[in-house]
Structures are given as C-alpha cells and as structure tokens.
Amino acid sequence: LSVSTGAPDLAAAGVDFEDIDEAIEHCYRSGWTDGLPFLLPTERRVHSILSAVDRDPLEVVGKIPPRNGTATIEKIAINAAMAGCLPEHFGVLLAAIEAMLGAEFNLNGVQATTHVCAPLTIVSGPAVSGLNFNGRDGVFGGGSRANVGVGRAVRMVLWNLGGAKPGDIDKSTFGHPGKYAFCIAEHPEDNPWEPLHVARDPSLSAEDSAVTVFACEANRNVADTHNDTPQGLLNVIADALRTIGNENTYGGGQVVVVLGPERARVMKQYGWTRKDVQHYLFDQARRSVREMKKAKLIRSTPRWVNADDPDAMWPVFEDVDDIVVLVAGGDGPHSATCSGWGEFGGFAATRKIDFPVGRT
Amino acid sequence: VQTLTPSATRIRILDPVGVIEPEVTAPAVKADRQLSPGLEGAVLGVLTNVFRGYDVPQAVAERIGRRVKLKDIVRIAKPSISRPAGADTYKKLAPQVDAVIVGLCA
Numbered sequence: 053l054s055v056s057t058g059a060p061d062l063a064a065a066g067v068d069f070e071d072i073d074e075a076i077e078h079c080y081r082s083g084w085t086d087g088l089p090f091l092l093p094t095e096r097r098v099h100s101i102l103s104a105v106d107r108d109p110l111e112v113v114g115k116i117p118p119r120n121g122t123a124t125i126e127k128i129a130i131n132a133a134m135a136g137c138l139p140e141h142f143g144v145l146l147a148a149i150e151a152m153l154g155a156e157f158n159l160n161g162v163q164a165t166t167h168v169c170a171p172l173t174i175v176s177g178p179a180v181s182g183l184n185f186n187g188r189d190g191v192f193g194g195g196s197r198a199n200v201g202v203g204r205a206v207r208m209v210l211w212n213l214g215g216a217k218p219g220d221i222d223k224s225t226f227g228h229p230g231k232y233a234f235c236i237a238e239h240p241e242d243n244p245w246e247p248l249h250v251a252r253d254p255s256l257s258a259e260d261s262a263v264t265v266f267a268c269e270a271n272r273n274v275a276d277t278h279n280d281t282p283q284g285l286l287n288v289i290a291d292a293l294r295t296i297g298n299e300n301t302y303g304g305g306q307v308v309v310v311l312g313p314e315r316a317r318v319m320k321q322y323g324w325t326r327k328d329v330q331h332y333l334f335d336q337a338r339r340s341v342r343e344m345k346k347a348k349l350i351r352s353t354p355r356w357v358n359a360d361d362p363d364a365m366w367p368v369f370e371d372v373d374d375i376v377v378l379v380a381g382g383d384g385p386h387s388a389t390c391s392g393w394g395e396f397g398g399f400a401a402t403r404k405i406d407f408p409v410g411r412t
Numbered sequence: 413v414q415t416l417t418p419s420a421t422r423i424r425i426l427d428p429v430g431v432i433e434p435e436v437t438a439p440a441v442k443a444d445r446q447l448s449p450g451l452e453g454a455v456l457g458v459l460t461n462v463f464r465g466y467d468v469p470q471a472v473a474e475r476i477g478r479r480v481k482l483k484d485i486v487r488i489a490k491p492s493i494s495r496p497a498g499a500d501t502y503k504k505l506a507p508q509v510d511a512v513i514v515g516l517c518a
Contacts, residue, residue, distance in 0.1 A: 064426040066425065084428050094426075
C-alpha cells in the first residue's frame with residue numbers, strides 16, 4: 053500500500069495496491085462504503101465518468117451537510133464510480149445533487165433527523181427511455197442499473213461527503229431501505245399528463261429531462277381491486293394519506309403519490325387532469341378536529357377551519373401542490389404513497405438535467 | 413484447466429471523502445470583557461431547540477447555573493427546529509451574552 057497525490061490530472065489523493073482484495077478491504081476499513089459491495093474507484097473508472105459531462109472536475113457544486121465535505125465534480129464522480137453509476141447517468145446524478153442543495157430541501161436536517169426519510173430521486177422526460185431508467189414494473193425495486201446506479205451514487209455522496217452515518221450524524225431512529233438506493237422514473241408511456249417536471253416548473257418543456265428530489269418514507273402500497281372511477285380510487289388513497297401517525301398528518305409537509313398505470317388509464321378515461329387529482333386528494337385527505345385533538349395532533353390550523361368545532365374537517369395538507377402526483381410502476385391494482393418529513397424539510401425540488409451538446 | 417493468477421498490475425483507487433474547510437457560521441463579535449476562568453459571573457446564552465417539550469440546552473444551562481454563579485441565563489429559540497440558526501439569530505443573541513450553548517452532542 054502506498055499513498056500518492058492521485059492521478060496527474062485529478063486532485064483526489066490516491067492509494068496504490070497490488071492486490072484487488074486489499075483495495076476492497078481498505079475501502080471498508082476506511083468507512084468509504086455503506087456496507088454493500090461496491091466498485092473500486094479507479095482512475096480509469098473516474099475518468100470515464102468525468103468524460104460524460106462538460107464540467108471542470110474541480111468545480112465546486114456545493115458542500116454536502118452536515119459534515120460539509122466539499123463536493124467537487126471530481127469527488128462526486130469518485131462516489132459515482134463506487135456506486136456503479138454509468139457515465140451516461142452522471143448528469144442525472146449531478147442534477148439530483150444540485151437539487152438537494154437548495155435551501156428548501158434542508159439537506160442538513162434530512163441527513164441528521166431522527167425521522168425515517170431518505171432522498172428519493174424521480175427521473176422524468178426523454179432520459180427515462182433514452183438512458184434506460186425503469187419507470188415500469190417494480191419501479192421501487194431492483195433490476196435497473198440506471199435506477200440503482202444513480203440512487204446508490206446519491207447515497208455514496210451523502211455518505212462520504214455529507215458524513216451521514218448511522219449512530220453518528222445520521223440520527224434516524226430506524227433508517228430506511230432507500231438509504232442504499234432510492235431512485236425511480238416516471239412511466240415513459242402510460243402517463244396521461246405532462247411530465248412531472250413540466251407540472252412543477254412551467255419553464256421546462258416535455259423535451260427536457262429533469263429530476264425531482266424529495267425526502268420521504270418508503271413507498272406505502274395502496275391496494276384497491278374494487279373501484280374503477282377516479283373518485284372511488286382516490287378516496288382509498290386519501291384514506292391512506294390521512295392516517296393518524298402518518299408524518300403528513302402529524303406535521304404537514306408534502307407527499308408523493310404514485311399512480312400505477314391502471315389507475316392512470318382510469319384518470320385519462322374520465323378526463324381527469326393531474327391538478328384534478330391533486331385537488332380531490334387535498335379535499336378528501338382530512339380528519340375531524342375531534343379526531344385530531346384526540347390524537348393530540350392539532351398543529352397550526354388554517355384560518356378557514358374552525359378549530360372549536362369538533363366536526364370541522366381539518367386538512368392534512370396546506371396546499372394542493374403539496375401532493376406530488378406521478379405515474380409509475382407496472383400493471384396491477386395498486387398505487388403508492390411516500391410521505392415526506394412533515395413541515396421540516398426535504399421538500400420536492402426539480403432540476404433540469406444538463407447533457408453535453410449532442411447528447412440527450 | 414485454466415488457472416487464474418493474481419495480476420501484478422498496480423491498482424490505484426481515489427479517495428471519495430470530501431475535504432472539509434473550516435467555516436465560521438457565527439459572526440465574530442469582539443469580547444468587551446475578559447471572563448474569569450470558568451463561567452463565574454457570566455451571562456450564559458442558550459440557543460434552544462424545543463421539540464416535543466424537550467429543551468435539553470436549557471436543562472444543561474440550569475445545571476451549569478447550579479455549579480457556578482451565573483449572572484443570568486438568556487434563552488433564545490431557533491427560528492426552526494430542523495435548520496441551523498442563521499446569522500440573524502446570532503447577531504440578536506451576541507450582544508446579550510458572554511458565552512452561548514449552541515449545541516450538544518453525545
């Protein structure tokens with residue numbers, strides 16, 4: 053083993069080995085991994101990733117809290133290499149990291165909270181098909197190198213640059229399976245509406261590709277084999293959204309609602325827009341003041357709700373846009389909800405993916 | 413039967429950990445008096461982060477107050493329990509105190 057100053061054109065320190073197993077164990081001993089197997093961050097692999105973007109390797113994207121490690125393009129690439137992220141997906145990863153560094157996301161809090169949330173990356177636009185992201189069957193599960201590579205790379209960046217290690221800075225009571233990898237894509241065909249990023253940022257177009265990041269719980273399945281109208285299907289989802297103990301019921305904030313393609317077809321059949329779905333869920337996801345007081349969950353009350361009337365219906369969400377709706381997954385009578393971190397942060401943030409000229 | 417033999421090729425791996433640069437998050441305030449060793453006679457500030465009724469920094473300040481004779485304890489709440497206090501909070505607190513408990517760790 054010997055330590056060097058890295059490759060001539062890279063700033064990161066390098067460590068030399070003559071045995072691959074020694075190199076792997078060095079990474080584990082150094083605390084550079086989250087416990088899962090990984091790829092070695094070799095110069096060749098890192099160079100290959102860096103070649104996929106027109107960015108200066110020494111450009112500082114930001115500091116990753118709470119440890120505040122400086123995230124240069126090069127350091128992010130090294131972590132991407134460890135995660136098995138392919139070069140063509142590096143631009144997606146950079147957009148996700150940049151989105152998470154916005155003030156509204158409060159990455160510092162997301163990384164350190166006792167809450168269970170983990171940053172979810174949602175890919176939308178032509179990049180879904182063009183770069184082989186999975187927005188279909190088993191969208192939250194494995195099987196897609198694109199989803200896993202980007203999701204895991206996000207985690208490695210948060211781990212090695214942000215220092216979010218359980219029992220240390222990461223104080224999450226239970227952790228989250230998505231803290232290994234948590235990346236999905238919008239369904240590339242069965243989405244009856246504009247891409248998610250266009251709905252969230254009208255300055256973007258359907259020809260753009262983008263990521264939306266959101267700190268949330270794991271997907272909760274909502275099964276329903278009986279309803280076949282928008283109202284019927286959304287009533288069941290709304291009931292899941294207003295569960296006592298749910299972070300949104302407890303602390304407001306936002307939620308991601310994922311409609312499977314079967315549900316999306318019903319919405320299309322009845323001419324319901326994405327906004328219609330949001331409005332309906334906003335109206336239905338309420339509990340009575342009596343129930344909220346019984347559960348000691350009354351927080352700041354909207355002016356239009358009479359908190360002295362036990363039968364008044366109290367909204368779980370403050371705004372229809374707090375309900376982020378997208379279509380993903382395979383066929384089956386299911387939807388999913390991912391509750392956020394209440395009013396504390398991790399709010400959905402959308403950012404366009406920049407590809408080098410000539411690439412999409 | 414083909415036997416795989418270890419390659420003599422050197423493997424160089426790159427450090428994925430980010431450089432941490434020292435950062436001053438609180439504004440520098442010139443002390444107008446020198447505290448005696450310890451906190452005797454000091455005004456102790458507490459940056460509280462009350463969540464679900466637990467106010468640990470305040471409890472720590474009170475415990476310190478039982479050990480040494482403080483002049484006063486000044487308590488100021490963080491604007492958000494989930495975000496670090498900003499410069500405005502420190503500017504408001506700094507003129508009132510000699511020392512501040514800004515955080516605790518175990």
